[in-house]
Amino acid sequence: MSDNSNLNPIHLNNDVSQVDSSSLSRPLSPDVGTSDEELLSLLQTSSSRTSKYDTNNANAEILEYVRDDRILAIGVGGAGSNAINNIIERGGIGGATTIAINTDARHLLNTKAEKKLLIGKELTRGTGAGNDPNIGHAAAVENEEEIRELVRGTDLVFIACGLGKGTGTGAAPYIAKIAQEEGCLVISVCTLPFASEGESKMRTALRGLQELNRHSNTIIIVPNEKLVLEAADFSVLDAFEMADEVLINAVVGLTDVIVETAKINVDLADTKKILRNSGPAVISIGKGKGENRALDAVNAVLTNSMLEADISKSTGALVNIKANKKITTMELEAITNEITSRIAPDALFIWGLSIDDTMADDELFVTVVIAEVDSPYLELEEDETTIEDLWYN
Numbered sequence: 001m002s003d004n005s006n007l008n009p010i011h012l013n014n015d016v017s018q019v020d021s022s023s024l025s026r027p028l029s030p031d032v033g034t035s036d037e038e039l040l041s042l043l044q045t046s047s048s049r050t051s052k053y054d055t056n057n058a059n060a061e062i063l064e065y066v067r068d069d070r071i072l073a074i075g076v077g078g079a080g081s082n083a084i085n086n087i088i089e090r091g092g093i094g095g096a097t098t099i100a101i102n103t104d105a106r107h108l109l110n111t112k113a114e115k116k117l118l119i120g121k122e123l124t125r126g127t128g129a130g131n132d133p134n135i136g137h138a139a140a141v142e143n144e145e146e147i148r149e150l151v152r153g154t155d156l157v158f159i160a161c162g163l164g165k166g167t168g169t170g171a172a173p174y175i176a177k178i179a180q181e182e183g184c185l186v187i188s189v190c191t192l193p194f195a196s197e198g199e200s201k202m203r204t205a206l207r208g209l210q211e212l213n214r215h216s217n218t219i220i221i222v223p224n225e226k227l228v229l230e231a232a233d234f235s236v237l238d239a240f241e242m243a244d245e246v247l248i249n250a251v252v253g254l255t256d257v258i259v260e261t262a263k264i265n266v267d268l269a270d271t272k273k274i275l276r277n278s279g280p281a282v283i284s285i286g287k288g289k290g291e292n293r294a295l296d297a298v299n300a301v302l303t304n305s306m307l308e309a310d311i312s313k314s315t316g317a318l319v320n321i322k323a324n325k326k327i328t329t330m331e332l333e334a335i336t337n338e339i340t341s342r343i344a345p346d347a348l349f350i351w352g353l354s355i356d357d358t359m360a361d362d363e364l365f366v367t368v369v370i371a372e373v374d375s376p377y378l379e380l381e382e383d384e385t386t387i388e389d390l391w392y393n
């Protein structure tokens with residue numbers, strides 16, 4: 001079970017279903033952001049004028065569309081912005097607006113997020129937080145009002161970051177806090193550093209993790225080193241790619257589950273009920289092919305190493321099943337029965353079906369989010385933990 005004692009009052013009061021309906025129908029607040037031009041001028045190069053608010057013209061159109069869904073995916077710092085980039089390169093997230101927030105102007109200039117916000121301009125002049133989470137935090141404080149405006153009127157805010165250095169570790173928890181204060185449900189997805197990055201980054205990351213968890217309704221932790229330990233041969237680049245893959249799948253998969261289940265048979269409020277007090281959660285995606293595709297997919301989901309956490313006491317699960325319209329009710333039952341048999345009998349269970357006719361007849365995908373699991377990473381004392389304890393015990 002997650003330790004609910006560390007939830008602050010903001011967290012407990014953050015019942016989005018109780019937000020008054022006039023505020024829910026309110027359009028997104030006016031755009032806030034840092035234009036590429038401002039970024040460029042900070043980098044002292046010239047550029048033609050671009051819109052102050054959007055990174056390209058398509059954004060206005062996309063914004064119109066997402067007004068109904070009010071989901072934001074925010075990448076904070078280098079790793080977070082890279083994750084947003086990779087998501088966009090793969091076609092974006094249906095129903096969500098992407099935002100990159102960084103202290104590093106050069107990095108921000110090269111990200112493809114629909115909106116960008118350079119934080120801590122006064123403090124760092126766009127040079128990054130230099131591994132110092134205090135600077136990352138102070139940068140977010142400097143631009144608190146802009147951050148508040150970005151998230152205001154939004155139902156769900158995803159925050160993606162790599163923990164261990166300055167911006168992600170220092171700013172992401174503060175951004176999460178602001179989003180919760182604005183009544184948003186906050187789902188954070190973060191990576192922990194590789195062992196090779198050293199003990200100091202690990203400690204920084206563990207400290208940041210506690211802070212991020214405190215201000216997130218749901219948190220998904222991607223254990224970088226664990227991923228590479230399980231892969232036989234890998235280069236440093238492969239290792240980052242592998243971690244990126246998990247980070248992206250978590251953000252995209254979770255948005256899919258939320259948006260798709262909401263479309264089919266479930267009120268978004270039920271989905272939110274699961275995510276609201278989840279604390280640590282895990283996400284797993286499985287694919288099945290051929291005659292036994294349903295059981296194969298669900299078994300792939302349940303044997304995924306990301307589910308190393310104890311799920312038997314989980315209080316809720318969200319499931320999205322994706323196949324073409326030939327899927328049968330027997331297959332649906334096989335999948336849902338298998339998952340419910342693994343979580344607590346009284347757990348909230350919500351599933352949705354996405355029909356995708358571009359999929360092959362014999363293919364099927366299952367994405368599962370299991371809420372409120374025991375996470376070993378949140379129980380570590382950052383001052384006493386060694387790299388050995390973290391990854392090799």
Ligand SMILES: Nc1nc2c(ncn2[C@@H]2O[C@H](COP(=O)(O)OP(=O)(O)OP(=O)(O)O)[C@@H](O)[C@H]2O)c(=O)[nH]1
Nearest residue numbers: 077078079129131162164165166167168193243244
């Ligand atoms: N998966 C993945 N992880 C990364 C990537 N870049 C960095 N990381 C991880 O994320 C941690 C934080 O790195 P960054 O996101 O670059 O740092 P930052 O938040 O921008 O902080 P400053 O640069 O100090 O302002 C690192 O310690 C790595 O473990 C990436 O491209 N992919």
Ligand SMILES: [Mg+2]
Nearest residue numbers: 077078104128
């Ligand atoms: Mg950086």
